[in-house]
C-alpha cells in the first residue's frame with residue numbers, strides 16, 4: 031500500500047508528532063506526544079513490569095517515530111538493572127528528514143540522547159541490533175498482519191496502531207488473540223484506546239482488562255493482563 035508522507039506537528043506539551051493530513055490522523059495525542067507516551071507506555075506499562083523481572087521482552091505495534099522505544103531506552107538506562115529486548119513492527123518506516131526534525135533528543139535532554147535516537151532509526155531492519163549492552167532493538171519492516179509471532183515470547187506489549195475508526199481490522203478479537211498467544215502469562219498489554227468494542231475484543235481473547243486514567247485530553251486508557259493462571263470452569 032502506498033501512503034502519503036506525514037507532516038510534523040507540534041503538540042500542546044511542546045513535543046512534536048507526525049500527522050497524516052489526508053487521513054486526519056496523528057501519531058500521538060495532540061495534547062502532548064511525549065506526555066502521552068510517558069503516561070501510557072512508560073508509566074502504565076514499562077514501570078509496572080520492570081521491577082518484576084531482570085530482563086524484559088517488549089513488542090510494539092507501530093515503531094513510527096521511535097518515541098516509545100526511545101523513552102523506554104532512557105528509562106531502562108536510568109534504572110540501570112535489567113536487559114530490554116524490544117521488538118517493533120512497522121509497515122511504513124519514516125524517512126530521515128522526518129525523524130531528525132522531530133527533535134525528541136532535544137526535548138528529553140538526556141546524555142547522548144541524540145546518538146541513541148539516531149542509532150534507533152538508522153540501525154538495520156529485520157535483525158536484532160544492540161543499541162547498548164542493555165538494550166536490543168529488533169525493528170521488523172512488515173505489516174503486522176503478515177507477522178508470525180512466537181508463542182510465549184513477550185512480557186509487555188505497546189499496542190499503538192492508528193485509531194480503531196481508521197484501522198478497525200487491527201483492533202479485532204483475532205488480533206488480540208494473536209497477541210495473547212505471543213505473550214507470557216502475567217504479561218500486560220497497554221494501549222490508548224478505551225473504547226467498549228476494543229475492551230470487549232480483548233476480553234474475548236482471554237485478557238483481563240482494566241481502565242486506567244488517561245493522559246491530558248483523554249479520560250481513560252486500557253491495560254490488559256494475560257492471567258498467570260488459567261481457571262477452568264466446570
Ligand SMILES: C[S@@+](CC[C@H](N)C(=O)[O-])C[C@H]1O[C@@H](n2cnc3c(N)ncnc32)[C@H](O)[C@@H]1O
Nearest residue numbers: 057092093094095097120121173174190191192
Ligand atoms: C499511532 S502511530 C504510533 C507510532 C509509534 N508508536 C510512535 O510512537 O511514533 C501508528 C503506527 O503504526 C504503523 N502501522 C499502521 N498500520 C500498520 C500495520 N498494519 N502494520 C505495521 N505497522 C502499521 C503506522 O505506520 C504508524 O507508524
